[in-house]
Amino acid sequence: MKRILIVDDSNTARMVVRRCLEIAGFMDATFLEAANGKEALTLLKQERADLVVTDLNMPVMDGETFLKWVKGSPKTHDIPVVMISSARNPAKERQVLDMGALAVLGKPVSPEILRESVGNLVETKDQWAQEGPIGNEGEESE
Secondary structure, three states: OOEEEEEOOOHHHHHHHHHHHHHHHHOOOEEEEEOOHHHHHHHHHHOOOOEEEEEOOOOOOOHHHHHHHHHHOOOOOOOOEEEEEOOOOHHHHHHHHHOOOOEEEEOOOOHHHHHHHHHHHHHOHHHOOOOOOOOOOOOOOO
16 A cells, blocks of 8 residues: 655645545545654654655755755655645746656646656556665755
8 A cells, every 4th residue: 555645744735636546536645744743754754665755845854954854864765755735936846856856836736746756656566665774865964
């Protein structure tokens, strides 16, 4: 079963993304949620994820910093990460794509746009992460 982590400081935004993903073909997925990048990293140490959909602008740890940790860890670097942002900033979008994001989508997100970005993952089972929790790599130091 696919496990999708949704990261956004807005509960409503997380609910909308979840519903869009279900409509886009992920209705049998298990959804995990976090309110910021720091919570998401903690979750990833305990739970595996096959896909992450994260907001770019969040308190505590933003999506860009979170992406750096995910892509910098040997245990999580292969997890596809989709960024969502309400601020249309082509330079920032290019930056996070260069850092390894699968896609950068504008808000409001729609099932059609999500399907275009991650729909191929529904059929391509080889791209899903292996079972088991993720280790301490990528842990934020304070």
